[in-house]
Amino acid sequence: MYLGIDLGTSSVKVLLLDQRQGVLAVADAALDVSRPQPLWSEQDPQAWWAALDQAMQQLKAQVPAAMRQVRAIGLSGQMHGAVVLGQRRQVLRPAILWNDGRASAQCSALEAAVPRSRQITGNLAMPGFTAPKLLWLHQHEPEVFAQTRLVLLPKDWLRLKLTGEAVSDMSDASGTLWLDTGARCWSTEMLAACGLTGQHMPRLVEGTDVSGRLLQEVASAWGLPPDVPVAGGAGDNAATAVGVGAVRPGQGFVSLGTSGVIFLASDAFRPQPEAAVHAFAHALPQRWHQMSVMLSAASAFGWVTRLTQRASEAVLAQEAAQLSLSAREQAPLFLPYLSGERTPHNDAHASGTFIGLRPGHDAADLAYAVMEGVTFGLMDGLNAMQEKQPGKEALALVGGGARSDLWGQMIASGLRRSLTRDEGAQAAAALGAARLGWMADGGAQDEVCLAPQGGRPFEPDAQEASLLQQRYQQYRRLYPALQPWFGKQQLAA
CATH class of the missing domain: 3.30.420.40 (ATPase, nucleotide binding domain)
Known part of the structure; x- marks a missing residue:
């Protein structure tokens, strides 16, 4: 059994996948978005944890025996959000989300500070990305910025709660504007432009790597085996691609979620920032993708x-x-x-x-x-x-x-x-997360990342x-x- 956790904007979904590619059970719990000022969009990370616990308790009640057989966990999550943590890894303020628009001025400042930013990251600086949010904090909430010791993406904050490890994966990190996307490593130049260093960043792994192991108290609360490995996972769109088998060049999907996405997988880093198209690392090693959002x-x-x-x-x-x-x-x-x-x-x-x-x-x-x-x-x-x-x-x-x-x-x-x-289209990101957990447990990509069979076709x-x-x-x-x-x-x- 493999468990997929998807932290969305409107809900947390959890999914249990068996080794015959059967979805055994799905559960979810709703989330709210706070908009305290025009252009702002925020959530309390503690609400994510409460929603995850609620969904996991549902899953535990539905299939307790299967929960005891989970071999690995994968994570998927809404991208770009800024979770800033202090010296004791405490949350310093509500998370600023992907659809927050307050940091337009900081985008211009960032690109002026690093003229090569588009070549390094493969992307235009946009208000929804993580780096401009930290520049905004530096200017408008300097006391919070001064206390910041660690910056995590939303799903990676859940990972911290699950494993105690500060880790991110390549696909999600691509949406920060701090990743050298072609080289798949943090860019010291982009970090320095935001007043940060590599010490503020989580460790990077591929989405199919083991990033940590489930803490004993969490495993006990949810009826899971102790020491279960947690995969690197992916940003929600890369996880969705794994869920629908879009892992080879040219394969892709259209997503009608809170946001709208067209995703196309690629075997190389092909930035196209002049068209406001995203060029990100895929959740799989030596894969990238382009995405309109x-x-x-x-x-x-x-x-x-x-x-x-x-x-x-x-x-x-x-x-x-x-x-x-x-x-x-x-x-x-x-x-x-x-x-x-x-x-x-x-x-x-x-x-x-x-x-x-x-x-x-x-x-x-x-x-x-x-x-x-x-x-x-x-x-x-x-x-x-x-x-x-x-x-x-x-x-x-x-x-x-x-x-x-x-x-x-x-x-x-x-x-x-x-x-x-496909019938499971609404939970594709959670399915992809579970599959990434499966590959972290030794599953082969060609056997795990299968495209759905059947489904409802739509022809032009x-x-x-x-x-x-x-x-x-x-x-x-x-x-x-x-x-x-x-x-x-x-x-x-």
């Missing part, structure tokens, strides 16, 4: 569900599915920038916007517009990536938003790529693709027209 995807549909006061997202999605083709042609356009945007705009000030509202529009029209706007954001991302990652290979479809057939079909038509949704529809392309051209004109107003709006707020 939009900051609001399924979370935007959750927002419009609350806005329209529908009973559930499924109810609202069903209403949207009933719209005729002519109604879809007349639907408003939606810019899905509720938390700013990364690919291709790198603009923390960009805002969610409906364009073309009329008195006859209702909840179904708004829901369709949000789905379509997220689809257009993914099209932006794929277009940005295709210069260095051309191809037409089918992609996996994962994440909570993948439950909607309407949305899956829309994305396939918009991207003009075949998609396949020519009529829908034509409509989407027409509306996409209108959509693409909106951001340049509104971008000057976005900045003024934030200043006024």
Whole structure:
């Protein structure tokens, strides 16, 4: 048995995998996000631990005998978050999350301080990354920065609680802007620009390496064997790739989680920062990947569900599915920038916007517009990536938003790529984490990292693709027209 732990933004998921690739049990516990000021996004790490304990207690109650047979644990987690710890490894302040936009000015300062930063890291400096957050702390919370002795990513703080070891993996570390991504080691130049040294950083391992062993008191509380090895694990997207078998060049997935992602695996480090495309290390040795990221995807549909006061997202999605083709042609356009945007705009000030509202529009029209706007954001991302990652290979479809057939079909038509949704798509990151644990226990990559069989296919529809392309051209004109107003709006707020 192998245990996968995935620390997401909205929940913690845990999954138990047997050695026949069967998912024996899954449990989760919800998390909340705090937004104390405009552009801010924070969570209390103690809430992560409480949620993990809650999910593990569920798993223990469901399959106690299987829990006693766990051979290894893997970790996956939301990327980029800054957990700052003091001399006694105590948490000094709430964690600043990946979708926090406060550090725009610090991005410019960091790139000015290290002109080679994009070549070293493979990425633009963006507010969501970890390094600008520490520069922001240095300027705005100097007393916290002065006390900081260790900086951890979210899942690596859980690892510290699980094993007592301060360790990160290559894929998650790629999202800090402190990693020399091609060389797979910490960059002293990037650290120095933030007033830090290697002493502030966790030890680095590959995602398939053993990073530590489960503490006795934790094992006892959850009914696990003592001294279980914990794998290096991965950032959530690299873990998802392992979960869907996207480990060879050209393989990839589309994720409709809190954020929206297109992920393509690569056998080499191929940075493309000018297009705001991420170039990160994969969770597997000698593998890298490219990734486009939009900051609001399924979370935007959750927002419009609350806005329209529908009973559930499924109810609202069903209403949207009933719209005729002519109604879809007349639907408003939606810019899905509720938390700013990364690919291709790198603009923390960009805002969610409906364009073309009329008195006859209702909840179904708004829901369709949000789905379509997220689809257009993914099209932006794929277009940005295709210069260095051309191809037409089918992609996996994962994440909570993948439950909607309407949305899956829309994305396939918009991207003009075949998609396949596996039944376990919502827990792909936890599955990937479990598989990384399996490989840390000696499992062979070719035997462990299998692509799902079967699943729900989505093929591009020519009529829908034509409509989407027409509306996409209108959509693409909106951001340049509104971008000057976005900045003024934030200043006024």
